[in-house]
Amino acid sequence: MKAKIADGEARERLIIWIRRRMAEFGITPDALAASIQHDLDHAPLYRDARGNEWNGLGDMPDWLRAAKHAGVDPAFFRIERSSTPERQRQMPGTDVRQLDLFS
Incomplete structure (x- = not known):
């Protein structure tokens, strides 16, 4: 062994x-x-359920472009910054990058 x-x-x-x-x-x-x-x-502004992120700089990534061509508004993937600090205080030790995925 x-x-x-x-x-x-x-x-x-x-x-x-x-x-x-x-x-x-x-x-x-x-x-x-x-x-x-x-x-x-340059924190990410957009995130999908798989964890792909984009900070809005440069060309739109393939995952977001594909969603847009499929008729999904890119705003659907927009990360809401205003609620993150409040939630982080409520759930210490939580990975803040995943908070918006489960709300």
């Missing part, structure tokens, strides 16, 4: 794997930080 890998060892292996993938694809820590900051600065 195989022994379980200790949490610390698993974490170290994961860090090594991530660093190798970043090097393989030419991703620098600065580029990663800039991407994360961009996502924080």
Whole structure:
């Protein structure tokens, strides 16, 4: 029977794997930080039931374009920002990205 890998060892292996993938694809820590900051600065405005998101920048994504061509108003997928903080206070520990999916 195989022994379980200790949490610390698993974490170290994961860090090594991530660093190798970043090097393989030419991703620098600065580029990663800039991407994360961009996502924080440009929160998604639209989301579908599968978790696909769009912040309204650039071309409309395929999932939203397909829904629009099928006759669904893009406003149906619009995320309501005003109710998120209230709900988050009501349900601590909840992933706020999923709150609007189950209302």
